Amino acid sequence: MSTHSYLVTGGAGYIGSVVAARLLAAGHAVTVLDDLSTGHRAAVPDGARFIEGRVQDAGEWLDSSYEAVLHFAAHSQVGQSVADPEPYWRNNVGGTADLLAAMRDAGIRTLVFSSTAATYGEPATVPITEDAPTAPTNPYGATKLAVDHMISGECAAHGLAAVSLRYFNVAGAHGPHGERHDPETHLIPLVLQVALGERAAVSVYGDDYPTPDGTCVRDYIHVADLAEAHLLALTAARDGEHLICNLGNGNGFSVHEVIETARKVTGHPIPHITAPRRPGDPATLVASAARARETLGWHPTRPDLADIVADAWEFARRTATP
Numbered sequence: 001m002s003t004h005s006y007l008v009t010g011g012a013g014y015i016g017s018v019v020a021a022r023l024l025a026a027g028h029a030v031t032v033l034d035d036l037s038t039g040h041r042a043a044v045p046d047g048a049r050f051i052e053g054r055v056q057d058a059g060e061w062l063d064s065s066y067e068a069v070l071h072f073a074a075h076s077q078v079g080q081s082v083a084d085p086e087p088y089w090r091n092n093v094g095g096t097a098d099l100l101a102a103m104r105d106a107g108i109r110t111l112v113f114s115s116t117a118a119t120y121g122e123p124a125t126v127p128i129t130e131d132a133p134t135a136p137t138n139p140y141g142a143t144k145l146a147v148d149h150m151i152s153g154e155c156a157a158h159g160l161a162a163v164s165l166r167y168f169n170v171a172g173a174h175g176p177h178g179e180r181h182d183p184e185t186h187l188i189p190l191v192l193q194v195a196l197g198e199r200a201a202v203s204v205y206g207d208d209y210p211t212p213d214g215t216c217v218r219d220y221i222h223v224a225d226l227a228e229a230h231l232l233a234l235t236a237a238r239d240g241e242h243l244i245c246n247l248g249n250g251n252g253f254s255v256h257e258v259i260e261t262a263r264k265v266t267g268h269p270i271p272h273i274t275a276p277r278r279p280g281d282p283a284t285l286v287a288s289a290a291r292a293r294e295t296l297g298w299h300p301t302r303p304d305l306a307d308i309v310a311d312a313w314e315f316a317r318r319t320a321t322p
């Protein structure tokens with residue numbers, strides 16, 4: 001097996017740390033770049049070299065010893081991006097422009113980028129394919145879409161080989177790596193905090209959506225399956241091409257179905273209260289992952305929601321504050 005050296009930006013975060021761990025397990029050398037603004041130093045996998053710093057400054061030390069860059073570092077909270085958009089443009093878009101320039105100067109020709117279902121906005125039809133219209137409903141999605149456009153230009157003009165992976169709802173845990181946002185806004189970790197007794201009830205944001213039970217439907221994907229797609233993307237990337245692939249399981253679950261699954265997995269009652277809709281939430285987001293399967297040869301191994309919740313539950317119990 002040929003081994004390479006990879007730069008993982010945001011490798012102290014939830015998804016970046018899992019991908020870094022998988023690259024190390026495959027025998028590669030990994031450097032994690034993270035400014036620890038939202039990441040955790042302890043999440044950087046053993047065996048990775050760690051640089052505490054910003055992507056904006058990567059040009060100061062980046063060199064041709066890296067085979068590729070996997071770029072996770074970003075601001076990623078939808079609500080925060082609505083309340084205070086400017087840092088999202090400065091960091092997500094400006095930071096990636098600096099990173100692309102640094103890669104060009106260093107002669108690094110391959111990029112895998114964390115894009116998102118939020119680039120599509122409210123979909124006209126589901127499941128969502130990659131040629132669906134892109135009309136983000138919040139600044140977070142707009143900045144990620146802007147970066148996707150920027151990457152396409154870099155591929156066309158300078159021959160970069162790039163893959164953007166558009167994540168749907170990532171959940172679950174992989175070994176010691178799980179979801180720890182502060183504040184936590186994501187449904188599955190919040191539901192599990194209720195199961196742990198750390199929170200009295202979970203709020204269900206709206207029960208009058210045009211869905212079977214009135215609550216929002218999402219496509220949940222296990223973080224380990226998501227990570228695997230990044231390793232496949234590294235070999236699928238072609239000079240001068242920008243491949244965009246959705247990553248989801250193609251199955252939609254409502255908020256009530258997620259809570260019910262968590263009740264079964266944890267054995268706890270998990271009370272909920274119905275709350276107003278959260279601004280910017282589309283009713284239904286479900287991926288067509290046909291392209292990822294066909295182009296990357298991606299085969300998810302833990303597509304069942306109960307398995308995803310069970311792994312998140314194990315992580316939540318292990319890391320619970322006593």
Ligand SMILES: O=c1ccn([C@@H]2O[C@H](COP(=O)(O)OP(=O)(O)O[C@H]3O[C@H](CO)[C@H](O)[C@H](O)[C@H]3O)[C@@H](O)[C@H]2O)c(=O)[nH]1
Nearest residue numbers: 076116118169185186187188190203204205216255278281
């Ligand atoms: O306390 C909560 C939290 C969430 N929800 C609902 O649960 C669903 C899932 O919400 P999450 O916040 O877990 O996930 P999102 O679908 O909002 O977010 C996902 O998609 C976003 C883009 O749309 C971003 O990419 C984000 O990082 C990613 O997790 C949504 O319908 C939301 O309204 C609740 O009912 N109660």
